[in-house]
Amino acid sequence: MSEGGVRERIVTAALGLLVEGGPDAVSTRAVSAAAGVQAPTIYRLFGDKQGLLDVVASEGFRRYLADKASREPTDDPVQDLRDGWDAHIEMGLAQPALYRLMYERAVDGGSTSPAAAAAVDVLAGHVARVARAGRLRVPVERAVGLVHAAGRGTVLTLVDAPADRREPLLSATARDAVIAAITTDAPPAERPGPVPAALALAEAVPDLEVLSDAERLLLGEWLARIASGD
Structure with a gap:
């Protein structure tokens, strides 16, 4: 089995132990037994138990x-x-x-x-x-x-x-x-009020190619002011 396949099997085993038994069930010994690998393989691929839990x-x-x-x-x-x-x-x-x-x-x-x-x-x-x-x-x-x-x-x-x-x-x-x-x-x-309308238009500003970058930036600032009420 490839290293990627072994890694996936270990992660799947650890995930199953976690879901079924909680964090205390995820020991290196339990994971290696469930995945059918030796403990050193886990350390080699994940560094330590914390590295495995991150993944x-x-x-x-x-x-x-x-x-x-x-x-x-x-x-x-x-x-x-x-x-x-x-x-x-x-x-x-x-x-x-x-x-x-x-x-x-x-x-x-x-x-x-x-x-x-x-x-x-x-x-x-x-x-x-x-x-x-x-x-x-x-x-x-x-x-x-x-x-x-x-x-x-x-x-x-x-x-x-x-x-x-x-x-x-x-x-x-x-x-x-x-x-x-x-x-x-x-x-x-x-018909929406000014704030919902401003928020809706703000979402479309990046796609307004008819405007220049500077115009889109300025329009975005105006719409943000309307939306915030400032």
């Missing part, structure tokens, strides 16, 4: 993003944002040990890991669709930060509580509060 976290994000990519968008970007929230919560509750590992290692040395950054980019894409539809009431970056922070907080709050004591409506209540804070109630067919 497992990245694999968790890869699978999470693959699942998101398989979901076809609908004509309602706000509903898609709701559905994305629900899928995020569902993943965290189904695999709490993996979820903790993914987000504990999302920031390494003060910078966001590429895998975690890719997940935020997917969320930003969903929020940008809401903006282009004229349904966003706050700047895209602020909306992304709010959804991201609230979603993580909701998952961790739920997994920290005993299963029989979890508030069943916590996720839906948090989701609806966040969605209400960042989106408008007006359907896309209605």
Whole structure:
């Protein structure tokens, strides 16, 4: 088997042990036995257990993003944002040990890991669709930060509580509060107010080839001022 195949087998074994038994189950001995390799192979390919866990976290994000990519968008970007929230919560509750590992290692040395950054980019894409539809009431970056922070907080709050004591409506209540804070109630067919209109146009500025770079920059600054209310 190629080195790449051995590496993949080790990561898959470690991921399975983590999901089934939690972080304490992911020992070098257990991983080597599950993967059918010698412990020195793990050290050679990953450096140490922490290096292996870093790769497992990245694999968790890869699978999470693959699942998101398989979901076809609908004509309602706000509903898609709701559905994305629900899928995020569902993943965290189904695999709490993996979820903790993914987000504990999302920031390494003060910078966001590429895998975690890719997940935020997917969320930003969903929020940008809401903006282009004229349904966003706050700047895209602020909306992304709010959804991201609230979603993580909701998952961790739920997994920290005993299963029989979890508030069943916590996720839906948090989701609806966040969605209400960042989106408008007006359907896309209605004329949006100045802030949603500015946010929608801001998303299209990079594609306005009829304008020069300087004109696009200036227009972007004007639209940002309208959106922020300054």
